[in-house]
Amino acid sequence: MGTPVVYDFIGIGLGPFNLSLAALTDRVKEIDGLFFEQEEEFVWHPGMLIEGTDLQTPFLADLVTFADPTSPYTFINYLHTHERLYAFYFFNQFNIPRKEYSDYCSWVAHQLSHCYFSHRVTNVIETKDHLYQVTVENLLKKEVSNYLTKNLIIGTGSIPMVPKGLDEDWPNNDISHSSEYLFHEKQLKSGHSVTVIGSGQSASEIFYDLLLDQKNHDYELTWFTRSSGLFQKEDAKLGKEFFSPEYIHYFHQLDFDHRLEALDSLNQLRNGIDPETLKKIYNLLYHRSISGEKLNVTIQPLTEAKKIEKIEKTYHLHCQQWQQEKKFIHQTEKVVLATGYKPALPNWLSQFADEIIWEDNKRFKVTENYQIDFKKKKTNHIYTLTDIEHSHGASATNLGLSVLRNQKIINSIAGKKIYPEPTKTVFQQFSPKH
Known part of the structure; x- marks a missing residue:
């Protein structure tokens, strides 16, 4: 019986963040690893690939370019390979259509031999040798295997978040989360x-899609948002510098309470709506209002939906206009909950809970190199790309900074600079020089 193979790392989950890591490590000979994903194939937010919608980040923020623009896995090479380079040039847009980004990521995933789909990680234990034994179920063959690795990388992403009071097990064709919108679109429009509930980009895109098709189905359309207004995302160039390596470093040095305060102050940078989407909504409403046409549309901010109950064929939303403290009931047949997402941390991580340093009762401490911080320092690490907003700021879910995160992780695992990290990317500074 031979010596078991010990990998330098194993990545758990294959969303864009770990897929970027897989693409970057594919050309690195100094370290080797595997990636496991329980889904059958890569599809990025399939329920939200609404025709005509775009990413909110430029095409340069693909899986590899910021670290290695010569990589065969760039978006530009994807376009070239698919004979779409001239079409994208004439398209004359910096942002990538959402569906094309999903297709691009799928194209990369199919080329990477160390990425395994239909493989679910069911458990992780630490061995006496301070390695990690990873138990993986092959969902197609119904087989279970164990792998040894020095380091783990959690890239399990997020799952839909539904507020308490709205989270009963309703029929999906009547009440669905925005992440499944396209799966139930036909039934929703029937x-x-x-009613759309939510204030972010997803809510606005779904509302616009419903507004476009309203004349074909003649439904009453309502949009409630708890926020104090429908505000556009900060689009100023200096404002975007808060999504930079320098700001991540500055943010990480703050104490926990100041980091949470900073997240709140950057809310418009993080959760605002694309100005073009708001413009399209307003323009369509304006054109339909000509000649006094009845719109049959309600848009109401400052409104929180607290409870849903079904009475006969309709759903009663128990709402409150929180600024005026006025409660009311809104009746509707269909509801889309664009209420965001929450981190999807694996169950096996709980067995390490007593060893982890916690910043509060639910958020673990994370080093600047994305290692979960333990009370007793480890030589082999658990890195995380999931649930790091409290430690690394607004960049946590930003595709434009996923490559930087992976550069740091690769360099940390290799113990040397495989990918040089940028040192001067912005024109402003976030703390005094002296």
């Missing part, structure tokens, strides 16, 4: 009334 109702006499549709």
Whole structure:
């Protein structure tokens, strides 16, 4: 019986963040690893690939370019390979259509031999030798295997978040989360009334899609948002510098309470709506209002939906206009909950809970190199790309900074600079020089 293979790392999950890591490590000979994903193939937010919607980040923020623009896995090479380079040039847009970004990521995933789909990680234990034994179920063959690795990288992403009071097990064709919008679009549009709840980009895109098709189905359309207004995302160039390596470093040095305060102050940078989407909504409403046409549309901010109950064929939303403290009931046949996402941390991580340093009762401490911080320092690490907003700021879910995160992780695992990290990317500074 031979010596078991010990990998330098194993990545758990294959969303864009770990897929970027897989693409970058594919050309690195100094370290070797595997990636496991329980889904059958890569599809990026399939329920939200609405025709005409774009990413909110430029095409340069692909899986590899910021670290290695010569990589065969750039978006530009994807276009070249698919004979779409001239079409994208004439398209004359910096942002990538959402569907094309999903296709691009799938194209990369199919080329990477160390990425395994339909493989679910069911458990992780630490061995006496301070390695990690990873138990993996092959969902197609119904086989279970164990792998040894020095380091783990958690890239399990997020899952839909539904507020308490709205989270009963309703029929998906009547009440669905925005992440599944396209799966239930036909049934949602068959109702006499549709209500969208939420304030972010997803809510605005779904509302616009429903507004476009309203004349074909004649439903009453309502949009409630808890926020104090429908505000556009900060689009100023200096404002975007808060999504930079320098700001991540500055943010990480703050104490926990100041980091949480900083997240709140950057809310418009993080959660605002694309100005073009708001413009399209307003323009369509304006054109339909000509000649006094009845719109049959309600848009109401400052409104929180607290409870859903079904009475006969309709759903009663128990709402409150929180600024005026006025409660009311809104009746609707269909509801789309664009209420965001929460981190999807694996169950096996709980067995390490007593060893981890916690910043509060639910958020673990994370080093600047994305290692979960333990009370007793480890030589082999658990890195995380999931649930790091409290430690690394607004960049946590930003595709434009996923490559930087992976550069740091690769360099940390290799113990040397495989990918040089940028040192001067912005024109402003975030703390005094002296």
